Amino acid sequence: MAENKNDINRRHFLRNGLWAACLTGLGAITGALSRKCSAQNLFWQIDPEICIACGNCATYCVLEESAVKCVHAYAMCGYCRICFGFFGPEPHDINDAAENQLCPTGAIIRKYLKDDDPYYEYTIDEPLCMGCGKCVLGCNTFGNGSLFLQVRHDRCLNCNECSIAVACPSGAYKRVPADKPYLLKRADSA
């Protein structure tokens, strides 16, 4: 009597079972890896120690209003009366008049600290900041370098190929882990 090809014998059963177990294991490993990869999701960020504040961040972002904004490391700030992150290189006078300011959108607010005369505090009005980095240039050149640019992840679309990263001349754009999305300056790095 000839053996029917569709009959399942013990050998076939074991072979198929082994295949099924392998595929299940592979699936489990793939699932675990993909879960791990999603936990290590990467975000774009600017390394402030490499950034040359060229201004490309203001123009190359796919968003109409760049996701890059100025950030202030207060611990590094000198609270200068004459801050060249705030004032242009040739200010007409040392006051808050628009013509004296470096920021093209007036996004830096200068506040006199009356309890700590003659120091001044500088804060960023984020909705006005366009990420041009003019203040960063001024602060790096004359001051302590406490102003720097960062990709704000409440705005960034996290494009697979970030168009600012492609245009960045200094290679300051990096992929950073999503659980540490910012590269902040610290006082001891001054």
Next chain:
Amino acid sequence: MNKRLGTTNIKILVAVFVAIAIAVIALIRLDTTGKKGSGLGKEFTYDLKNLGKIDPNLILYKGSVRAISTGFTNSRAIALDSKGIIYIAGDKVIRKFAEAGNLLGETHVADMPMCLTIANDDKMYIGFKDHVEVYDGQGKPLATWENLGNDAVLTSIAVSNNDVFVADAGNRIVYRFNTTGKLINRIGGKDKDKNIPGFFVPSPHFDLAVGHDGLLRVANPGNHRIEAYTSEGDLEFSWGKFSNVNINSFCGCCNPVNFAILADESFVTCEKGLIRVKIYDRDGSFAGVVAGSKQLTGKAGRICNIPAECQSRAFDVAVDAHDRIFVLDTTKNIVRIFTKIKEE
């Protein structure tokens, strides 16, 4: 049939050509230098070239042909002793150089030295972040003075007779010790009754020196001036003002970062931002320029790009008995010697 194939090939070729052309245009338009920048108008260009230009007629000194290479990766301060030996602090070591540039010896220390001075008895007084250490002329440790606290950032030290003056940028104060390390008094704290405004020190550059008239001179960098104090702490007078445009003034947020006093009691000042070394007479009137950015860095105007490069450009300065000026380039870690070329 062949005609149809030929037409199709031409269409494909045209499509490929157009695609290549678009790719080339996109590549050309991509600003990989950052020069196009933010797309703002020329009025927003951050350009310091004009500010960095110095009238050649104002330059009174010429630099040595060869600079002294110190071998440091992070040099901090320069001092000279009465014999003209050059001492450089940095990299947890103090190195001694002859004027010709040959290394005469070195003293290893435990921490990064921030400042130093050499007394007439050849003792080295070395300021670290929060304390002072004293070494003899052979580099043997003699004393470690009291710790001045976590906030202390010692940036300058000077010896005069039995007094040792130490500038603390962190606490914005000058300490007067005796030579055994006993604190005598504090100088320069804000005091309305004595009409002392206090030191305004936005960055860790806060220099002092003792004048030939016996008065202590302290840079008040945030106020762009040099102040004269008695050793008891009375403010006698001050000079200096801010301007980024006029070379006779101090530029930037906080200058001068360092200074030294010549035999005729005139001052050699060092500025950061727009790097320049200048001369002021004993009353604080601008006398001329030793060197500007171009002479010191090869570039006029803005001379740094990345933050670390910018922050290391606070050069130190010292003078010898022949009124030669020794400028420590803290970026290239070399010493340039400048001699006077003409009368003012």
